[in-house]
Amino acid sequence: MTAADYxxxxxxxxxxxxxxxxxxxxRYHLDAIKGYVPRVKVTACIDADWTRASAYAVETGGTAFASLDDAISADAFDAISIMLPHDLHESTTLKCLAAGKxxxxxxxxxxxxxxxxxxLEAGRASGRVFMLAENAQYWPEVVAALNLIRQGEIGDLVTGRAAFVSEYNPKWFTGQAWRLSQARTGGGITIDGGSHWVRPMRMWFGNITRxxxxxxxxxxxxxGDSxxxxxxxFESGVYASYDGLMVNTPLGPQESWRITGSxxxxxxxxxxxxxxxxxxRKHRSGLSLEGNWGYAxxxxxxxxxxxxxxxxGAPLAAGPEDSLQELRVAHAIYRSAASASWENV
Ligand SMILES: NC(=O)c1ccc[n+]([C@@H]2O[C@H](COP(=O)([O-])OP(=O)(O)OC[C@H]3O[C@@H](n4cnc5c(N)ncnc54)[C@H](O)[C@@H]3O)[C@@H](O)[C@H]2O)c1
Incomplete structure (x- = not known):
């Protein structure tokens, strides 16, 4: 085989x-693809905002489209990353799966x-890969903690604390009125960013039951809730606390998670x-692990x-049914807030 054939x-x-x-x-998906995922070619950049679609098309060499229908009609792609406001997830996912993507x-x-x-049902019936993107599954810090737990470094798990706390960051909300709308998102921080704090807890402790x-x-x-x-x-009987807070004021430093073992x-x-x-006991004053850390x-x-x-045909780290658990937890918390009692997930 010549180099050209290869x-x-x-x-x-x-x-x-x-x-x-x-x-x-x-932006985060594309940076990751450009840096680390060679077997992908971005061939279509779709956005109702033509300026955004065009800018990504220029950057990737793909074609800009103003609508999903146009990109499907043009047979411009085989796989798609849907990164839209939550109320558009169902219609667009069903359309793409029906088109064999x-x-x-x-x-x-x-x-x-x-x-x-x-x-989920459409994903099952499609015979295509359907993946719910929960990036916390691959968050280097989260994976490193899982490895430490598996290596027995903190013994048996006793309890945990998760804190999704952040100052309101206009970067995630400027020009994104949808993200402040309860009707468009389905709730507030518990249903939105909170999922990234629940997935790690499930990876370390197992499923949440109530x-x-x-x-x-x-x-x-x-x-929605801020x-x-x-x-x-958790299924094991262990309890953890899980907090979320977003306010429009500077905040003091706070850790994201604390996992306490025996x-x-x-x-x-x-x-x-x-x-x-x-x-x-080996690292009484603490061992700071080395790693290529960070959300990105x-x-x-x-x-x-x-x-x-x-x-x-490799299996996903977490299949779509499994990846629904974060949403189940969010809705159970909303039900609990309304009923003032424990709610099953
Ligand atoms: N994994 C994470 O850490 C993380 C962080 C932020 C957002 N998200 C998720 O990503 C998704 C998108 O969030 P975002 O912050 O990128 O939102 P965004 O508002 O910045 O981007 C959404 C884009 O969709 C475009 N759009 C809206 N309606 C459209 C339509 N009908 N057809 C074509 N384009 C349309 C908008 O013009 C906009 O450019 C949401 O599901 C959100 O929860 C995940």
């Missing part, structure tokens, strides 16, 4: 990927569990990626997982 083979085995929604999170859908699956059930929580609305800009305090219980503790620094510290790195494994599933 090039042809690799070109034809690349995934022809569409980016649907060229907004804030698309592989779909990676940004979290949450949909604002409601009913819509999510319809999406929750009790309250919600509040301190951030005027956001219709404060949440809860206790979650023989030590793991502490993961605050968002967007504050490294991993291990405390046990989590999009590497996520995109690799999608591509490997399409090209190699």
């Amino acid at each position: 090039h042809l083979v690799t070109m034809t085995t690349d995934v022809r990927l569409a980016l649907l929604g060229c907004g804030a999170i698309a 592989h779909v990676m859908l940004e979290k949450p699956m949909a604002p409601t569990l009913e819509a999510s059930a319809r999406i 929750v009790v929580g309250v919600v509040g609305y301190p951030m005027e800009e956001m219709q 404060l949440m305090r809860s206790l979650v219980q 023989d030590g503790e793991i502490v993961i620094g605050g968002f967007p990626g504050g490294g991993v510290n291990l405390y046990n 790195m989590s999009f590497v494994g996520e995109n690799q997982d999608f591509v490997n599933a399409i090209l190699d």
